[in-house]
Amino acid sequence: MKIxxxxxxxxxxxxxxxxxxxxGSLPKYLAKIGEDVRIVMPKYExxxxxxxxxxxxxxxxxxxxxxxxxxxxxxxxxxxxxxVIVYLIENKKYISQGDIYGINDEFKLIQxxxxxxxxxxxxxxxxxxxxxxFHVNDWHTASLCLFLRLDKxxxxxxxxxxxxxxxxxxxxxxxxxxxxFLRLNGDEVFSLKEKTPGQFGLDFNIIxxxxxxxxxxxxxxxxxxxxxxxxPYFSRGLQEYFLKRKQDFCGILNGLDYxxxxxxxxxxxxxxxxxxxxxxxxxxxxxxxxxxxxxxxRKRPVxxxxxxxxxxxxxxxxxxxxxxxxxxxxxxxxxxxxxxxENLLKKAEKKHSGKVKVFIEFNPKLAQEIxxxxxxxxxxxxxxxxxLSQMIAMxxxxxxxxxxxxxxxxxxxxxxxxxxxxxxxxxxGTGIIFRGYTPNKFIKALNxxxxxxxxxxxxxxVVKKMMSQDFSWCKSAKEYQKLYKRIITR
Ligand code: GLC
Numbered sequence: 001m002k003i004x005x006x007x008x009x010x011x012x013x014x015x016x017x018x019x020x021x022x023x024g025s026l027p028k029y030l031a032k033i034g035e036d037v038r039i040v041m042p043k044y045e046x047x048x049x050x051x052x053x054x055x056x057x058x059x060x061x062x063x064x065x066x067x068x069x070x071x072x073x074x075x076x077x078x079x080x081x082x083x084v085i086v087y088l089i090e091n092k093k094y095i096s097q098g099d100i101y102g103i104n105d106e107f108k109l110i111q112x113x114x115x116x117x118x119x120x121x122x123x124x125x126x127x128x129x130x131x132x133x134f135h136v137n138d139w140h141t142a143s144l145c146l147f148l149r150l151d152k153x154x155x156x157x158x159x160x161x162x163x164x165x166x167x168x169x170x171x172x173x174x175x176x177x178x179x180x181f182l183r184l185n186g187d188e189v190f191s192l193k194e195k196t197p198g199q200f201g202l203d204f205n206i207i208x209x210x211x212x213x214x215x216x217x218x219x220x221x222x223x224x225x226x227x228x229x230x231x232p233y234f235s236r237g238l239q240e241y242f243l244k245r246k247q248d249f250c251g252i253l254n255g256l257d258y259x260x261x262x263x264x265x266x267x268x269x270x271x272x273x274x275x276x277x278x279x280x281x282x283x284x285x286x287x288x289x290x291x292x293x294x295x296x297x298r299k300r301p302v303x304x305x306x307x308x309x310x311x312x313x314x315x316x317x318x319x320x321x322x323x324x325x326x327x328x329x330x331x332x333x334x335x336x337x338x339x340x341x342e343n344l345l346k347k348a349e350k351k352h353s354g355k356v357k358v359f360i361e362f363n364p365k366l367a368q369e370i371x372x373x374x375x376x377x378x379x380x381x382x383x384x385x386x387x388l389s390q391m392i393a394m395x396x397x398x399x400x401x402x403x404x405x406x407x408x409x410x411x412x413x414x415x416x417x418x419x420x421x422x423x424x425x426x427x428x429g430t431g432i433i434f435r436g437y438t439p440n441k442f443i444k445a446l447n448x449x450x451x452x453x454x455x456x457x458x459x460x461x462v463v464k465k466m467m468s469q470d471f472s473w474c475k476s477a478k479e480y481q482k483l484y485k486r487i488i489t490r
Pocket of ligand 1: 017018019022165166220254384385386387388
């Protein structure tokens with residue numbers, strides 16, 4: 001099958017979060033199982049041609065949007081370490097200025113991705129690559145569904161799979177302003193007339209459009225798909241549209257790129273290790289403690305956090321209990337996000353000097369040192385479509401303490417240690433999960449983890465158990481393959 005995979009972020013070219021990780025790894029595994037998959041992404045200014053050997057393959061192709069006629073250039077390269085072709089679309093006015101989402105004017109951001117989604121439709125004609133299916137991701141590329149419908153050049157329409165990585169960002173703006181920009185009167189496509197209820201008022205909502213117009217919709221874990229269909233908190237105003245498309249909606253768990261996330265080969269960590277050699281895991285913990293000037297007391301575990309610092313991720317809950325956590329062990333935070341959360345974390349670092357370390361930056365090396373050098377990994381998210389960090393943490397033998405939501409629930413089996421006779425114990429599960437979004441529930445989970453950690457014999461087994469789980473893409477890539485086939489042949 002020919003699949004054109006469209007994303008606003010692709011690792012390693014440019015990424016902000018998990019979307020970029022998925023876009024940079026799923027296509028690679030689809031190619032491994034024989035599919036002709038190519039990627040298309042915006043050519044942001046920050047992506048330098050020399051660094052990624054970009055080749056200009058097509059120049060000055062006109063793209064019309066509303067009254068505007070703009071020219072695009074298309075660059076081509078390979079996804080590093082693979083044979084997967086990547087197209088990057090350049091346009092000064094809409095696409096290329098600044099970084100991914102760093103435009104202050106929100107309507108401009110909407111225009112950027114409307115334009116990008118429309119420009120993708122030029123690729124088949126210009127480069128003679130006609131996909132059987134467009135695989136679009138999140139609101140940034142979902143409006144391709146709409147433009148494809150309106151595009152008269154496509155006699156036989158390719159299918160569209162729309163994957164939702166996060167419903168928190170929907171791409172919405174005043175209906176009339178968007179219609180004016182696109183020079184549509186709203187009657188061209190029936191579903192355009194459907195307005196989202198309540199809080200969205202009369203907004204144009206790109207995710208809603210994608211849900212209504214794509215041939216099939218999926219999200220990134222089975223449990224998040226269930227939550228979306230059953231609880232308004234998770235569907236964020238869009239439940240009725242999901243229910244309408246229930247037959248064409250499912251959840252497929254994300255995988256990890258096992259070539260990248262491998263403690264046996266990871267170039268960023270000082271000591272390589274595997275299930276067979278977890279002694280070196282301890283050396284990484286010691287290394288991190290020394291590097292950051294934390295207590296060298298072995299009984300004090302390291303609690304790691306590598307995350308976008310946004311309200312979704314439960315950083316506020318971490319801040320509420322941080323005075324309690326430092327009684328158990330030390331905290332290391334790495335990430336960037338909302339200014340207010342960044343400042344509060346910095347404040348906590350000052351208050352608990354030597355026990356809390358906060359790095360407000362994007363730092364792939366330190367991230368890996370934290371995965372390898374922490375004993376626990378904190379993910380108390382309010383909602384979590386899939387979450388990748390819990391899977392990375394387990395692979396690196398760091399025990400996730402997470403809320404039972406979305407993909408966290410699908411991937412972490414609750415840790416239970418049961419006493420048998422004669423002091424023997426059995427261990428079940430791979431991490432600690434808690435339900436209620438309250439400091440008390442979180443503290444209980446932290447204490448449970450801390451107590452297990454104190455028993456060296458048991459803890460070694462827990463670490464081995466976590467590290468033996470299989471979160472590779474192999475299984476999920478096959479599920480996507482099956483789904484593409486199903487969509488194309490029906
Ligand atoms: C978003 C979600 C995260 C998911 C990722 C990749 O970042 O918040 O849960 O793992 O997308 O699908």
